[in-house]
Amino acid sequence: MPGLSFTLPHWLYWVGLIVFPIIAMVLSRRPQPAQKRYSLPLAYMIAVTGGIIGLHRFYLKSLVGLVYLPLFLFILYSNGQEQSARSALSEVTNQIRVAERTLDREVGRVEEARASLAELQVAVDEAEEGSFAKRSAERRLERAQDTVETGQTRIDEARATVEEVGPLRDTAADTRAFWDMAAAYALYAILALLLIDFVLLPGMVSRANAALPAHEEITEAERRIREAEAEEGPKHDRDYAENWIDRLSLFCGEFVAYWAVIAVFVYYYEVIARYVFGSPTNWAHEAMYLMFGMQYLIAGAYAMLTETHVRVDIFYAPLPKKRKAWVDLLTSIFFFIFAGTLMVTSYIFAMDALAVPTGNAAISEWARGNIGLGELFGSLDASQWTDPNIRWGEISFNEWEVPLWPMKWVMVIGGLLLVLQGISKLSKDIREIARGN
Template identity: 75%
Template sequence: MPGLSFTLPHWLYWVGLIVFPIVAMVLSRRPQPKERRYTLALAYMIAVTGGIIGLHRFYLKNLLGIVYLPIFLFVLYANGQTHDARTVLSNHANQIRVAERVLEREVGRVEDARAGLSDLEARVTAAEAGSFAQKSAEKRLQRAQDTIEKGEARLIEARQTMEQVTPLRDAAAATRAFWQNAAAYAFYAILILLAVDLVLLPGLVARANAALPPHEEISEAEQALLAAEAADRPKQDHEYAENWIDRLSLFCGEYVAYWAVIAVFVYYYEVIARYVFGSPTNWAHEAMYLMFGMQYLISGSYAMMTESHVRVDIFYAPLSRPKKAWVDLLTSIFFFIFAGTLLVTSWIFAMDAIAVPSGNAVISAWARDEIGFGQMIASLNAGQWTDPNVRWGEISFNEWEVPLWPMKWVMVMGGVLLVLQGVSKLSKDIREIARGN
């Protein structure tokens, strides 16, 4: 079975986090077609991402996609058998390695002990009876005899292990090779089917669209019902925005919301790489939990603006709007204490992250007060961004070694957005109190 050795480059990780939400926001704002139709672009995307289980066929409501499922399940089963055989093979190979080391070590010891046995016996005979020399020679002779006896026992056991385990190891190796080849052939069969489908996909999409029922305009009664439902709908997010701070929080919240879609693709890749190719990644989990941490920080102001935070408002809910504003105004003291502490602390964390002694960028030197701000700006060049030998401050302890300083600076951004949204909320409360309605 072929393996995957792909490791997500750091630059691609950051480009994806920046570019993907922009593309998604543009696509989401496109006018929706009145008539539901299958699209070739979406069909190809599904084929590339989920074609190994026939999702592109199911998207087009083509039941021939079922052909992919038993083959894919066989690949999973064969990989499971390969994993079990690999474990058995590893255990047997371990036993053989231990036996080989015993043979290598004990053969020399036993031969050396036997070679010196006659000399030790002669010393015991030549020594004066009852003397210290005789007792010392007898001890050395006894040690040599014990070495021979124990060494021979170990050699017999090691040879028995070699005789018994070697056939088991060979059988496990053959089993592993069989299931590994079976999984590979099944996977190649899926690739052949998928390649054929990629060629046939335009025709499949055309036939699926031709099979759709004709579009029917909804009646006036249905339009009135939809309008009534729209009037009763909850307040939309954009209706909360009253100033530029609200619009900034709204934009940031929507922007990082699309990161959840990235997680779907990344974890899908991780599952396929782990269970189909037997190549688990060393970056997927770390990349996603760092991404979700940044998402949580950035979306804090959005959640505050749309009042999405979890809260118990048994006493707050029945109050009139001016009284709610008074309560919010008084409790904002605690909010600004929290938000200010978050901002200051995150600034310290962010500066410390780029100031670690192992950082060799000019920005790291500036953060450690080794050079001034003007000198740092003057020293910046393309090499500071592209040279792999230049490292900016703190990195993760994982093999992926992603820089952690951008996450720390996102904490600063989250703190700034939260403080700004607090200022916006404070101004709204003051205006509400002034109205007195």
């Protein structure tokens, strides 16, 4: 079975976190057609990402996609059998390796000890009875005899192990090779079907669109839900925005929300790489938990604006707007203590991440106080960005070695957004109290 050795480059990770949400936000703002239709670009995207299990066929409501599932399940089964055979092969190989090492060690010792038996026996016979020399010669003879006896036992056991386990090693190797080849052939069959479907997709999308009814058919339950939503007038995020701070919080919240879509693709890739190709990544999990940590921090201001933070408001909820404003105003002191502490400590963490001793970039020298701000800007040339030997700051400890200092600066941004949103909320509360409603 072919393996996957792809490692996500650091630059692509950051480009994806920035570019993907922008593209998604642009696409989400496109005018929606009156009637939903199948999309050829979407069909190709599904074929690329999920074609291995026939998702592009299911998207177009084609039952031919069921052909992919047995092949995919066979790959999973074959990989499971191959892993079992690999474990068995590793076990018997270790047994043979231990037995061969025993033979290499004991054969020479036994031969040497056996060759010295006659000489030691002569030394015992020639020594005077009851003397120290005779007792010493007898002990040497006994040790040599023990070495021959125990060594020969170990040699016999090692040779028996090699004779017994050798065929098992060959069987395990053959079994592993068989299931590995079976999984590879099943994968090649799926790739061949995908190649054919890539050619047929335009016609499949056209036929699927032609089969759509002239008018969208909805159930009675769906119709009632739509009527209820139309009467209530659903509140959009933009309805919360009253100033530029609110609009900034809404933008940041929507921006990082699309990172969850990235996680779907990355974890899908990890599952396929691990269980289909037997090539688990060393970057997927770390990349995603760092991403979700940044998402949590940046989205804090959005959650505060839209009042989606979890809270117990059994006494707060029934209050009129003016009293709510008074409560928010009085309790805002605790909020600003928290948000301010978050921003200040995050800034300290971020500066420390840049100033780590291993950082050899100009900005790390500046963070450590070795150079001034003017000298820093004078040192920022192209090599600071392109030289692989230059390390800006703290990096992770695993093999991926992604820089951690950008994540800590995102903590600063999250704290700043939270403080700004608190100021916006404070101004709204003051206006609400001033109106006296």
